Amino acid sequence: MRTFVHHLGNHTWEGVPILKYKEEPGTHFKQITRQVLSDCSPDFKTQLRYFEIAPGGYSTLERHQHVHQVLIGRGSGHCLVGGQVHPLAMHDTVIIPPLTWHQFRATGSDPLGFYCIVNCDRDRPQLPSAEDLKALAPSARDFIRI
Amino acid sequence: MRTFVHHLGNHTWEGVPILKYKEEPGTHFKQITRQVLSDCSPDFKTQLRYFEIAPGGYSTLERHQHVHQVLIGRGSGHCLVGGQVHPLAMHDTVIIPPLTWHQFRATGSDPLGFYCIVNCDRDRPQLPSAEDLKALAPSARDFIRI
Secondary structure, three states: OOOEEOEEEOOEEOOOOOEEOOOOOOOOOOOEEEEEOOOOEOOEOEEEEEEEEOOOOEOOOEEOOOOEEEEEEEOOEEEEEOOEEEEEOOOOEEEEOOOOOEEEEOOOOOOEEEEEEEEOOOOOOEOOOHHHHHHOOHHHHHHOOO | OOOEEOEEEOOEEOOOOOEEOOOOOOOOOOOEEEEEOOOOEOOEOEEEEEEEEOOOOEOOOEEOOOOEEEEEEEOOEEEEEOOEEEEEOOOOEEEEOOOOOEEEEOOOOOOEEEEEEEEOOOOOOEOOOHHHHHHOOHHHHHHOOO
């Protein structure tokens, strides 16, 4: 278990690789990096990750049974949670309830950086079907990027 | 379950009371506040809290079986983890292993603010006996405040 993870500046950490998030063939523009700031262990089944979305980028529109909590660490943006779009600024925190469609977007001129707290044991995200997209509120449909 | 906890400025949040931390009769100078930024629920058994220690203040020297992860959110300071004293600055993160003596101190002229991620189900902290204090490394003994 790593005990101390030292911040090097500009939201990078000592010994923590900067990973590309979900870069799969055919994936649309997303521009997200991921850094894992704690290891899963039998003693601590919670993980802290730092994500950063470049201006104009966005996270995958998805839902899952597991809950996660997000804490904004840098910049600003917006998120969809269920039917509602929220503005996001430094130190805001968002708890995504089970099976709730959500998406984060860096809507401003700065990157949107956020910490995400999640259980190590979790289900895989679900992607929306055409039916799911149709069922979204109009304001949510205007907001999302697929 | 609260979904959105909006930051009001100066590390205070909408609808989140600022609690005094462990103010018991006979307690020494500590100067800590606590704000709870998520509720425990069957769906999410992890809690995010924000603590702030005034300059010169310190957390209780304690240990427990449960692990917690700390993320520095404001100012600077030092912490003891086991036998070692670490400097702390913004965005550093510290994972406290099981049954490891630890204490946070706001050693600078600014408050030391930090987020703490912890399981909702956890054991109570243990305080050090005179024997435990004697067993600490000399640098740890110099650092601690009881």
